[in-house]
Amino acid sequence: MSNDGLNSATVAQPESARSPQQRPHQGLVILGIALVLIAIVLMVWLFRPHTDPYTESVLQLDGDANNGRSMFVMNCVACHGQWAAGEVGPSLRGVSERLSRSQLIHQVVSGETPPMPKFQPEARQMADLLSYLEQL
Structure with missing residues (x-):
């Protein structure tokens, strides 16, 4: 070998x-x-998105922007101005381009950004308000 x-x-x-x-x-x-x-x-x-039942119910509805304008006039004009250009509160023009629908709902109902109060309209009214805000 x-x-x-x-x-x-x-x-x-x-x-x-x-x-x-x-x-x-x-x-x-x-x-x-x-x-x-x-x-x-x-x-x-x-880190999945957490959606509460109220938000889910609002997101399932088609809102009416005309009714949403009425909601806005009754509840939001004092701070955001007649045409949502901002006064005490910020301008809401183009807000739907900056925030998702879920974020908008949270912003309205949470009261986390003083001086904005907690405000939770019925789901139909919130859907209407969202439709109006999306037109700004």
Whole structure:
């Protein structure tokens, strides 16, 4: 037999031919991948849009902009001005381009931005107001 200077102990085995004891990092890699996937699923679930029942009911309705204008005149003109150009409150011109319908509903009903009070009209009235605001 010829000896090329290599013996069987020095020949590298392919990765797939090694036993699990010879591949110590494979389990860690699989665990790491699993943890990353779990983290992604949790992040998607935690940051999904939360829509409350009131908002859902409003979004299912088609509003009437004329009725929405009446709602606006009765409830919003004092702060936002006759034509929504802003006075005490900000201008609402183009507001539907800056905020989603859900965000607009939240803005109206939450009272989180003083001096705007909490205000929760019936779902139909809110749908009408949204239709009016979308025309500004």
